[in-house]
Amino acid sequence: MEERKLKLARVFTTAICFGILIFCVTRITWVKLDFVRTAALILILAFFEMWQIRYPWGRPLRLGLPIALCVVAIRPIPEALIIYFIGSVLGRLVGKFDRISAGDFYHVFERVYILALAGLFYMWISEFKVPWDKPWVHYPGPANYGVIPNTYCNPVVINRAFIFPLAFLVMVVIFYLGETITSSIETGLVKSGSWRVILPHHIRQTILIYISLASCAGLMALYFPRIPWINFLIFALPLFIVRAESNRDKELDNRFIQTMRIIGDAVDLSRETPGHSSRVSNLSVEVARAMGLPENEVRDLRYAGALHDIGHISDISEGSARHPQAGADILFEIPRLRRVSEIVRYHHHQPLMDEGTGAGRVPVASKILNVVSEYDHLTNEPDKKMSIEEALQELSLERGKKYDSVVLRYLAQVLEKRKRVVEERPARERRQRAKVLEEMEIEASFEEIFREEEEE
């Protein structure tokens, strides 16, 4: 259902975008168009569009965006839209080194009509007549100041000291709203959640980057009449600082979770359940996503999955009943993992018992962890080794008593989906994998024979 909706939305988007573009083409007076400078703008936009700022989830941003906002401010809207369209598609095609997906092009289509809307507001406000805001023509000061004649933009608008900032601000805000709402809807459709839930989280993770992009765009537009063209170079550099810092942020986050994961692996080895924590972490994240948990809780769950058995280390003498407590206590001491410690603490609580004593207190994430952890034990421990169906059946015996029934339902759904993905994997790929496996087995058997011979 959701996939069909997504497809429909994309077709719709494409249609609107091309409708607007065709309209734009008819509105341009081609005789007056300065092809060289337009091409220069397109190339500059394409160049910046090659780099992107990534978020943990949701659509990435590209550095061409401030250039696009600046172009809308300095050029007539029809031309600006065409420049944005060609430039960003070109940039995406050339800049393949920075990961690209098919969805990326739909983002361009979407932004074309959001940009058109924002641009209309910009035009409307910039023509307001205010008596005390005169165009800046004769400025008292050194002679070489001021607007350079023939700068390929309309300096009168940009030099209206009070109206221009206002118009630009309105444009940026409208663009941002359109962008985040469409992005949330898309994320909602892809990950099957409601966009109203996603929107605030999305705003929280994008607002700062957007502020920096927008202020950069404002600077570029403001200084285009004074230092045309090099304004792009000079004011874009801080953007690269922002990009480097924010991408490093992602890298550090990654390093953190990976290190936690190997610590979890180590704990697993000591309990002779190798790989348990990593598998639980992955599967419970999938279940949480399917249940529509917000991304920050999913992130906590990822950590909790990796570290949920750490309490076993200090719990050897007392049996394993206290390990959630012990693990949670140690994690509680680490400020960054405090929320994770709450998930770990309750991961063996039983829903039935909670219902009498305030079930709402046990975090949903703990319930997921409880079910998934048990499922993994059933399917992977050497003395059990159940199949998926058997394990699900076993778990559903205690449905609503030991294990949360809602989580169980979603777990079944996720497993079903996983199975389908495996089945749908192209036959050729599967055959190839089988061949490689076979070769490896033969290789191994040979080695064994050699070793035996040597020993003899």
Add this chain to the structure above:
Amino acid sequence: MDNRNKLLTGICWLAVAGIILYQTLSAHQKIYWLSVVFLGILMMIGESLGENLHTRGSSTYGIIILFAALLSLNTASAVLVALFGAFSYQDIRMRKSLLVLAFNGAQYALAITASAFFYHLTGGAARSFTVESALKSILPLLLASIIFWAINSLIMTLATSWEYSLGFVEFLRKDALKLLPNQLIYSIVGLALGIIYAQNAFHLLDGEVVGSTAEAFRGLSAALLLLLLLGVAWYFSGKNIEILSAYDHTVNRLMKYLELREPYLNGHGERVARYAQLIASGVKMSHYDQEKLRYAALLHDLGKMAIPREILLRKGPLYEEEFEKVKQHPLVAGSWLEEIPYLAETANAVYHHHEYYDGGGYVDMISGDTIPLNARILAIADAYDAMTMPRPWRDAKSREDAIAELLENSDVQFDGELVKVFIEALESLQEKEVSPETEPIEEREEKKDAIAELLEKEKEAQVRKPRRMGSRRQRLLEERRRKREELEKKESGEFWIDEEDARKAGKTEIEQAREETLRGGETERESSLEKGGEE
């Protein structure tokens, strides 16, 4: 502060005074006082923002302001602005001495003078900009920026290599070179700010003619936009530093916790990290490499988790196959660490930390210099700590005995050169321990270690935050910590308290505080629920 550094500071200040006198008296440069104060305050803010704590040099947003001053004012005024750079919030909060602050200001002033000289020599524009002059100024600006970087890092390197006895060349190559790209980018952002300032704000403050209000408004909004942009970058870099310190803290704490499996280890990883750091600064390793070595030391025994507890705690000798299992542990940890890009270099050290210098160790049985330097250092630190701490099957050796054994095994098990370095470092430590004037080792260690500084800051931030927020939860947390500290004091001071009891008491403390903080008034219900869960 080292005496040589005091001398260096004095010389710098004399030079700065000379420069200002020359520029104003002989070259007749006017000092734009209002602009100097305005940009100087911005400079102080910039210096406080972008502190780069991962390396010893610093690369701060102050550079942006400094270059803006150079481009929109003149050399004499820019030098004065540079002196404002001495007052950075970070330094003042860490209570660095006035001499250090003075040194920072003076070296900025010197570096900016030299770069101003080259900037004007190669035809860079100042004060007012057109398209042509701005374009023409970019190359001179980059040149000036490189000069600035060179002089700044030369003076800093000289000072730090005296202060912390680090390798001069190593530092320059590894730590300072990392700052160059930042420096170049910052100087161009400085150009942007300089243009904005020269075109709009300058005339308001120090101009001969007074600009229109509209113009001032525009200049103000432009400057605001630029500061916003930098503010976002600063926010992320601050967050990065926070994550880094949290990462260090977390790894440290969890590894200590995992050591519970072998109770006699008791902080082994941390001590090994300290010894390894002693050797590393002895061979003048760069800070960048030292940080990697630290993580190698903290994580080096992670693979031991794969060894069953019975084998680890057995007091008698091991069977052949059991020993085979023990031999696997560097391999296990190494293969894990290799998966993490940042720790991949560390993995090598962990992988080889049981190799012998003559090739008699395990895992790969390599010998001599083919063993990575970090692994050789780690082997010595690991062995020394193992010898000086008690084990269930033997007593702890004294420092002298352990050193003797290290010497005996040098060039057999250990790298002889490194052993010598280690023993020297240990002895100098001991001397400092004995003499009462110098500070205790712990403090010295902390000062030496940039990461420890970070941790300290984190702690401070934690203490500071609750006051600002004033939430009940934070206050309770603080109270809990205080109680625990008291308890620990008791534990260490009066040993007649049963350890087991003390531990239990500690645990209930935690539980109580946690429940109070998180569950509000529902403590009783929750605790009954937990009991129910355990049954």
